[in-house]
Amino acid sequence: MTIQFIINPCAGGGKGERLLSRLQEKSNALALSAEFALSSRPQEALEIALDAQERGRELIVACGGDGTIHSLLPALVHRPGILGVIPVGTANDLARNWKIPSGLTGALKVLTKGQPKMVDVIQTHSGAYIAGAAGIGFDAAVVEQAEKLRRVFRGILPFSIAFLSEFSRFSPSSVTLRTEDWEYQGPAWQILITKIPRYAYIFKITSSVKADNGLMGVCLLPETPKLRIIRALPKLPFLGLRKLPGAIFRTASQLEVESSPPVSIHGDGDLIGQTPGAFRVLPRALRVMMPVLKPRMKKLEFLKKNFTGS
Numbered sequence: 001m002t003i004q005f006i007i008n009p010c011a012g013g014g015k016g017e018r019l020l021s022r023l024q025e026k027s028n029a030l031a032l033s034a035e036f037a038l039s040s041r042p043q044e045a046l047e048i049a050l051d052a053q054e055r056g057r058e059l060i061v062a063c064g065g066d067g068t069i070h071s072l073l074p075a076l077v078h079r080p081g082i083l084g085v086i087p088v089g090t091a092n093d094l095a096r097n098w099k100i101p102s103g104l105t106g107a108l109k110v111l112t113k114g115q116p117k118m119v120d121v122i123q124t125h126s127g128a129y130i131a132g133a134a135g136i137g138f139d140a141a142v143v144e145q146a147e148k149l150r151r152v153f154r155g156i157l158p159f160s161i162a163f164l165s166e167f168s169r170f171s172p173s174s175v176t177l178r179t180e181d182w183e184y185q186g187p188a189w190q191i192l193i194t195k196i197p198r199y200a201y202i203f204k205i206t207s208s209v210k211a212d213n214g215l216m217g218v219c220l221l222p223e224t225p226k227l228r229i230i231r232a233l234p235k236l237p238f239l240g241l242r243k244l245p246g247a248i249f250r251t252a253s254q255l256e257v258e259s260s261p262p263v264s265i266h267g268d269g270d271l272i273g274q275t276p277g278a279f280r281v282l283p284r285a286l287r288v289m290m291p292v293l294k295p296r297m298k299k300l301e302f303l304k305k306n307f308t309g310s
Contacts, residue, residue, distance in 0.1 A: 001033070002059065003057065003061055004048070004057040004061065005027075005086070006039055006045050006060065006063060008062075008067075008068040008088070010040050011064035011090075012064075013156075015088050016064055019063060023086070023104070027108075030108065032112070042067070042270075043071075046075055057081070058081065059111065059289065060072060060075065060081050061083075061111065062083065064086075064088050065087070065091060067269050067270050069131060069268065070129075070131065070269070073129035074129060077282065077285045082289055083286060083289065085110075087100060093268075093269075094132045095107075097132065097196040098288060098290050099290065110291050115289070116287040116289055117211070117287070117289075118286070118287055119212050119285075119286050119288055120212055121281075121282045122279050122280070124267070126273055128267055128273070129282075130195070130268055130272075130279075132199065133194035133268070134192070135192055135265070136188075136193075136259070136277070137188055137190040140271070141170055141263075143162075143266040144264050146158040149162060174188075174260045176256075176259075177191070179250060179255050186222060188221065189221045190221040191221075192218070192241075193216055193218055194206075194218075196209060197217075203241070204241065205241055206241070206242070206249055208249070212284055214253055214283040215251040215252060216252060218249070219247065220249075220250075221247050222246045224245050228244075253281045254278070254279065255280075256277075256279075257276060257278070258276040259275040262274045263275050
């Protein structure tokens with residue numbers, strides 16, 4: 001299989017910049033038919049991916065974080081190319097949820113011995129694609145502020161500063177949500193629209209999300225006293241956002257969102273616009289190279305799916 005590696009040198013606080021020589025060395029040792037390109041701009045990464053497919057490259061590998069993967073989606077959704085991932089980002093939510101190892105050796109093993117799996121993608125009214133999660137409200141405000149801080153700081157620090165700053169001053173907006181069979185009107189602290197069960201390192205959103213079932217998870221957190229959120233934070237990695245007071249969960253294939261005033265929307269950690277917005281699931285629209293489950297893991301997945309309802 002022919003491979004195009006696209007490396008974001010800024011990913012992971014600069015880890016991407018140090019990756020190229022190691023990646024070339026290991027690729028040569030594995031006798032991979034590979035090309036390598038550095039790109040720190042989303043549009044440039046997209047153009048490299050499109051050109052690579054025109055030249056017959058079958059596997060397009062994002063070497064970076066969720067933002068790097070996000071930038072490549074227009075080149076891969078409903079196209080024959082396969083997405084591979086070498087996780088080098090800060091959170092690596094997509095790689096974690098797709099069970100791609102964080103180490104270079106393990107990630108390369110997935111590229112050479114894994115199998116392509118079809119997964120759903122969320123598309124917005126503007127045509128943007130989301131592979132993992134979109135956020136409206138508090139976390140979008142955090143992303144917006146963190147993008148400014150990343151001009152000065154690297155790694156997780158911009159998000160930590162932005163989280164604390166926004167938590168102290170953020171006020172919920174009045175929103176209207178509509179799915180095929182449900183409507184909500186009222187205040188919203190946070191709206192998550194997701195195809196992955198966990199994000200922001202370890203926070204569990206919901207266990208009902210599946211990668212390829214044609215549905216997205218919708219998590220709404222109405223206006224909630226901040227002290228109650230602080231008390232619930234230690235439990236979120238284990239019990240999920242359901243532990244937050246008043247949290248509402250739905251699954252849907254389409255969602256419309258309006259708000260007053262308009263608020264920012266992020267997709268896979270990148271700002272992609274403002275409300276009003278509409279989201280719909282594109283079933284099995286993206287091929288991702290994932291690990292092959294061992295027999296024991298397959299059995300555990302089967303038992304979990306059929307007997308726990310998660």
